[in-house]
Amino acid sequence: MLRDALRAAGIADVRTDSTSRALYSSDASLYRVTPQAVVCPAHSDEVAAALSVCRERGVPLTARGAGTSIAGNAVGPGVVLDFSRHLNKIVSVDPESRTAVVQPGVVQGALQRAAAPHRLRFGPDPSSHTRCTIGGMIGNNACGSRALGYGRTSDNITGLRMLTAAGDELIVGQGQSTLPVLDELTAIARAGLSTIRTQFGRFGRQVSGYALENLLPESGFDVARLMAGSEGTLTVLTEATVRLVCEPAHRMLVVLGYPDIATAGDATPAILEHRPTACEGIDSRIVDIVRERKGPRAVPPLPDGAAWVFVEVVGDSHTEVEDRAARVGKSCAATDFLVVDDPVQAAALWRIREDGAQRAGPTRARGLGGCRRPARATRCLPARFRRPADRVRRDGNALRSFR
Template sequence: MSHYDNSPLKTRIGDSRLAQKLSRSIKGEVLFDHFSRGRYSTDASIYQIEPIGVVIPQAQDDLTTIINIASEEGIPVLPRGAGTSQSGQTVGLALVIDVSKHLNQIVELDTAERTVIVEPGIVLDQLNAQLKPHGLFFPVDVSTASQATLGGMAGNNSCGARSIRYGLMRDNVLTIDALLASGEQAQFGPIGPGKTCPREPEIYRQLTQSLIELADRESDEITTRFPKVHRRVGGYNIDAMLPPALQQREQNMAQLLVGSEGTLAFTRQLTLRLQPIPAHKVLGICHFSSFYQAMESTQHIVGLAPDAVELVDRTLIDLALDIPIFKDTLTRFVQGEPDALLLVEFAGEDPTHLQKHLGDLSTLMADLGHPGSVVDIVSPEDQRSVWEVRKSGLNIMMSMKGDRKPVSFIEDCAVPLEHLAEFTGRLTRIFEKHGTRGTWYAHASEGCLHVRPVLNMKSPEDVRKMRSIAEQAFSIVREYEGSHSGEHGDGIVRSEFHPIMFGDRMLSIFEQVKETIDPGGLFNPGKIVDPPR
């Protein structure tokens, strides 16, 4: 990418003097060799950028030392967990700090208050395994739960299949203990009466006041330009600093860090809100003869208050049938050859009540013109088998043979449910105009579908198609007052489109947020503001 090719920081890649300085100063590993830089030059996105080097801190003290040295050397830092980013958040021309190996512990669990304090490198599945004996779990259930770290999930403002019930990361992170660019430590959290934070350092109190004043000054623009959908993870959450009456929640500085992609401060610890594990779950598989019917029906199904409504399209079904571990599940529970499925889950304490929900779902489907189209699944084991197909959606899609693969760049746009069917229809026509098609799956309940146009990224023509498709898709999303990123964040792939989605004045507000908290541009540059093009 020319933006990075022309950077003076390229001369610091593999800098042996910097590596030696770090090695003398921290307990953790310092990896500046060519092989290690290559390993960290990619994540789950389509981008590849060689970092300056990699450090793996062994203790919290290492973080402060690393950030101080990077600041002295004029080297940006890039926080990294598992590297499951879909948008290029965790690659860049910077010093990568990998917290997944050592900073991955539960610090404190309060079962009475249902909260837990964790280090940023703990993996979601590992956290929930330790919480299970207490009857608790962390409910933001991303499909990469076996790899995704809580620090990365907070940085991305991750959502998961059940956000319609439990909300996004923003709704479930209470406080974030973070390091500022100055090396000082502060706890980002609720802003108390009088808008004071007496226990925090002066620099934190000053930037908090500056951000409150910015939000007050720009409140009309913020409330007008932010998308009117639940799944909105683009830009900075400056609306968290609006007066409580305007945002219908308390002011909380932690919510500003959530979704900031490591561009404002470095997370040391997070305090999370936990939920009791539901005693029972049931699943209804709704069959549709056309994709459009599935999208049109979603808004009605959501009225039954399910915990999740997830889409599986015909392409995913066909690809999964060719994979032995999924074939039996699909053969048992999919009737005929539907063009699309909606997986509808209900959870709660009373199994009789849940059975009634399944009955209501069948009645609704019949009223919508789809009688006998719901397959009920009550067995927990069978439910797990079906959900495993959905959770493996990305891997299944990428099993597509040939050079043309489903490509992630517009894959999590979110629109209001009443526009979902029309939006997907218009997007399909854009794909057809460019001589391709899209694969579809995921979060129908929130109007946020993982759609990936099938392109050959080795072909210059298809690379040009990618940009054209993105521009047209984001224009439609803006028309519906939706979000161009409903789950996977901005990173490299979407940050450059902020002027289209938010407007120049809102972009200026984002730049002021960055300048206020990270004036020297130390943290993960080129994401959200001042992106490469």
């Protein structure tokens, strides 16, 4: 049996009971795939052992962090490796080099708390930051609302320690390995130079597919950044070194109100001209869900409107930030706007989006079929917003149809 083989390989925490398999059959998405076994490795040797057993038996292996994926990334039919149980340690935080070494199961919020005494933070900040793991963020190349200021997760990786499908340890970054697989990657990049240069890395938040642009000579053959977004299909991560950034001296939040989300989309190019650190849009559907499920006091007062864009500006002085915030509010065609200087009030407003992400769930409303291609540039946003928005108004509240 698979369970016996995993335990014989020296893995202590192996679960094959029906309850455990059912618990790990889903994540935050609509998908349900029941695994054959769940392994919670205590150290990298157990990860290697699980990989070896799966390779010998032809069993699929899926790495899992917190299970916050809304696309089924953390479920699989073979062995699920849960890194959140034991491999969840912050190995070190180095304020001088502004880096941290973490195991893949470290929760993003825990890393932020460890870095905070040094006036540092990990830049990417997804709405699931209280739950998502660094390993999951690397697998998904997570961005979050502060991607404008700090980039994607791939932009904040300096080194990775991984296992290949063959069971070899691969280290990229400082002290990089010299495995033959790296020569093979070089050959792939050379063979596809023209395609990679013209079709990959075409816009800032391009996170789908393999990030082959990072293998280009002009990109420094950055294998660590290639791995971000690969969802565990290339290697299994066992340790990461990430870059930390300085907390800004001053920050303010500007909440812009608009009559609908399409009009908010019209304003996006004007908002981006102010070079905000963070930008996030929500509409009344998310607000209504939070009020319904957490109570009316869960939503602080918002400017007039049915859609809102949260814009964060930062600077070295209070006067500078105050001036920037005022200019954002007055120049982005908002129906109404609110400037928030109090960090507690700002955190409460940001929590609307976080609570909305946690609490959207299934209702009796029917789901909507079909596939929508993502907008590729901010100038495409208004038209891209209006077509789905019109369909939502016609067919019902799409957000409430998703789990």
